[in-house]
Amino acid sequence: MANKGWDEFEIGAMLRSFDGSIDDIAGTAQVDRTYSPSSSYTASVADWRLVKPVFNKDYCIDCQFCWIYCPDVSIIARDKKMIGVDMDHCKGCGICVEVCPTNPKSLLMFPEQAEEEAEIASWPAKDEEK
Amino acid sequence: MSEMKKIKNLKEFSTSADRFEGANLLCPGCAHSIIVREVLNATNDDLVLSATTGCLEVCTAVYPYTSWDASWIHIGFENGSTAVAGAEAMYKALKNKGRLKQPDRNPKFVSFAGDGASYDIGFQWISGCMERGHNMMHVVLDNEVYANTGGQRSSSTPIGASATTSPAGRVSYGEKKNKKDMVSIMASHNIPYSAQVSPNKWKDMVKKIQHGMAVEGPVFINAVSPCTTEWKFDPKDTMMLADLATDSLVFPLYEIIDGHELNITYRPKNVVPVEEYLAAQGRFKHLFKDEYKHLIKEWQERVDANWSYLQRREEARV
Ligand SMILES: Cc1ncc(C[n+]2csc(CCOP(=O)(O)OP(=O)(O)O)c2C)c(N)n1
Ligand code: SF4
Ligand code: SF4
Ligand code: SF4
Ligand SMILES: [Mg+2]
Numbered sequence: 036m037a038n039k040g041w042d043e044f045e046i047g048a049m050l051r052s053f054d055g056s057i058d059d060i061a062g063t064a065q066v067d068r069t070y071s072p073s074s075s076y077t078a079s080v081a082d083w084r085l086v087k088p089v090f091n092k093d094y095c096i097d098c099q100f101c102w103i104y105c106p107d108v109s110i111i112a113r114d115k116k117m118i119g120v121d122m123d124h125c126k127g128c129g130i131c132v133e134v135c136p137t138n139p140k141s142l143l144m145f146p147e148q149a150e151e152e153a154e155i156a157s158w159p160a161k162d163e164e165k
Numbered sequence: 166m167s168e169m170k171k172i173k174n175l176k177e178f179s180t181s182a183d184r185f186e187g188a189n190l191l192c193p194g195c196a197h198s199i200i201v202r203e204v205l206n207a208t209n210d211d212l213v214l215s216a217t218t219g220c221l222e223v224c225t226a227v228y229p230y231t232s233w234d235a236s237w238i239h240i241g242f243e244n245g246s247t248a249v250a251g252a253e254a255m256y257k258a259l260k261n262k263g264r265l266k267q268p269d270r271n272p273k274f275v276s277f278a279g280d281g282a283s284y285d286i287g288f289q290w291i292s293g294c295m296e297r298g299h300n301m302m303h304v305v306l307d308n309e310v311y312a313n314t315g316g317q318r319s320s321s322t323p324i325g326a327s328a329t330t331s332p333a334g335r336v337s338y339g340e341k342k343n344k345k346d347m348v349s350i351m352a353s354h355n356i357p358y359s360a361q362v363s364p365n366k367w368k369d370m371v372k373k374i375q376h377g378m379a380v381e382g383p384v385f386i387n388a389v390s391p392c393t394t395e396w397k398f399d400p401k402d403t404m405m406l407a408d409l410a411t412d413s414l415v416f417p418l419y420e421i422i423d424g425h426e427l428n429i430t431y432r433p434k435n436v437v438p439v440e441e442y443l444a445a446q447g448r449f450k451h452l453f454k455d456e457y458k459h460l461i462k463e464w465q466e467r468v469d470a471n472w473s474y475l476q477r478r479e480e481a482r483v
Pocket of ligand 3: 100101117
């Protein structure tokens with residue numbers, strides 16, 4: 036590398052989040068954005084999980100506690116409704132289950148290899164002690 | 166000024182399109198990203214952001230990935246605040262010269278930094294930003310430790326916490342120095358707004374962030390960020406820890422307007438004993454041994470004294 040003068044510096048790295056330009060990012064839902072390959076949105080941390088949240092919409096009251104407190108932007112909310120978990124970005128922390136206020140809970144943690152339909156079919160009943 | 170985003174309730178808030186992305190490398194259950202999401206989602210305006218070296222920066226900008234959907238700068242550990250201040254100064258200059266391509270857009274300038282980067286290593290840079298009056302917000306992700314480098318104590322680490330440079334053991338109960346009161350120090354720069362926030366109280370957070378973005382001049386925000394790795398609790402319990410922090414008054418929520426008008430913004434209905442907050446974290450485990458139990462009592466006394474100090478300041482408007 037050639038020596039730099041006192042008023043020159045090494046250009047740092049610049050990463051673009053999107054391909055092309057989006058004028059109103061805050062008004063464009065994630066699904067409608069054209070992410071570039073350098074956005075971590077295009078990556079997956081699914082292999083971090085040992086346990087995963089399963090969503091049972093039958094008990095959900097769309098309070099959005101899970102949406103606000105999920106650290107990994109993995110609760111998918113559309114038109115004020117909770118519609119599911121983004122399994123590419125969920126790290127299996129279990130916060131969403133802890134903050135879910137319904138009885139029985141609308142989200143529960145299961146081993147990563149569990150079958151979602153089977154778990155929903157055998158969902159625990161209301162806990163009368165709560 | 167641009168219109169403030171309307172966020173009446175959580176359902177309405179949930180229609181926000183996040184500008185922070187998952188598949189970053191923060192630990193499962195890390196509160197840093199919960200805080201960042203609440204801050205960014207409080208506005209629809211353009212954002213010019215920075216992060217200092219620390220967990221947030223290291224985990225959200227791992228080449229070739231970025232987790233940010235806005236202009237975002239990283240330079241070093243000490244100077245995230247000045248990076249944003251420089252961008253803000255340039256913006257102002259271009260605006261004054263009429264050289265902005267889209268002068269009607271109203272970007273918000275926000276720097277995020279850890280407690281290590283804010284209370285210690287970036288301290289004079291932040292003080293300079295506050296003193297020079299930049300139109301920017303500095304947000305501390307206060308996990309009370311240098312988490313990214315393995316848990317060394319900072320001047321935010323509270324008394325009795327075991328950190329790797331102030332470990333608890335046979336001859337020591339851990340950290341011996343009191344936590345620095347940064348909100349007051351920053352308010353003493355006579356800035357228009359400084360406040361303490363916590364991610365569990367999202368409404369209080371959004372209100373304060375929106376207020377901070379609306380005022381002209383520098384804003385300082387201290388956000389408690391429970392750290393599953395260094396505080397030593399189960400990742401699922403991050404929000405429980407935040408609840409314990411605010412409801413035990415270890416992290417009281419308040420704001421200081423123009424350097425003197427202090428308002429307490431949250432008064433817990435049932436104040437939780439500090440002991441419960443301490444017991445929920447591995448970093449305080451040793452305090453429950455017989456020889457250190459008196460420290461728990463002293464903790465409670467310190468928290469009580471701080472709470473009455475805040476109430477007196479609120480009343481006196483000083
Ligand atoms: C000038 C300088 N000193 C030290 C470091 C090493 N370092 C990198 S991150 C870090 C800890 C950051 O702690 P904090 O600011 O509290 O953020 P956290 O990781 O806890 O979120 C340290 C000491 C550095 N990068 N630059
Ligand atoms: S387990 Fe954690 S990361 Fe996954 S959806 Fe729930 S809160 Fe989000
Ligand atoms: S926290 Fe539970 S009830 Fe509330 S939206 Fe999420 S899944 Fe539904
Ligand atoms: S060490 Fe703490 S602050 Fe750092 S990523 Fe993990 S939980 Fe977050
Ligand atoms: Mg820290």
